[in-house]
Amino acid sequence: MARAANKMSEPAQTVGATEERSFPMFKRTLAYQAQLLARITQADYLERIRMTGIAPAQAYVLGELWLEEPLSQVELSRRLEIGKATIGQTLQRLEKAGIIERRRVAADRRLVMVHLTAKGQTLHQPLKSGAIEQDELLLRKLGSERIAMLTNLLGESNRLLSGSFSADAESAGMLE
Structure with a gap:
């Protein structure tokens, strides 16, 4: 039994040893x-909110808008730490469902702000x-x-590693 316990704790002891971290240990x-x-908790949350017809990623966008409204697409992208194209697709789906609407700012027609609709508030x-x-x-x-x-x-x-992987790939010539 002690041998089995040692076997189970072995990976934690050798995490720093490259030769011990082979792909089968992924x-x-x-x-x-x-x-x-992330997959398990998102699936659980999706099941809990299924009756709304909203996906967890859409719920996160709505959550930001409930905290502060209106927000620009760029600001939503920054706050949720997702790409501008991804947030654009999510907003398009929410807008098509009548949950949000995008409005141009009169003072600066280039700026589009995202607003919740009455349906979005419900x-x-x-x-x-x-x-x-x-x-x-x-x-x-x-607990x-x-x-x-x-x-x-x-x-x-996440804070320590954000940007590290893309910087490593760039220095290795993997990103153009």
Whole structure:
């Protein structure tokens, strides 16, 4: 039994050793586990808000607009840390569904601001309730201390690594 415990803790002890981190161990990497967590929590949230017809990515956009409205497409892209094309597609779907509308600013016709419609306002409570239910489940399963630790660790990792991968690819001549 002690041997099995040592075997299980071995990857944590050798995480820094390149030769020990072969591709078959990918399920034990931070990247894989973070992606898996994102997929599982998004699927759970989607199930909780299914009746709204809104996807989690759309709910995040609406969440920003509920905090502050109106916002420009560029500002939404910056706040959600997603590309301008991606936010544009999301806004197009929300606009087509009558949930948001885009309006040009009279003083600067180049600037387009995103506003919630009355229909968009009605989605606030069901989307918020789904998020609260999920947070409460995670709190019961993991506890507040572990959630805070995991959230802080992932946030710090994201801040430290954002831009690092594209900079590494650029220096290796992979990006043009």
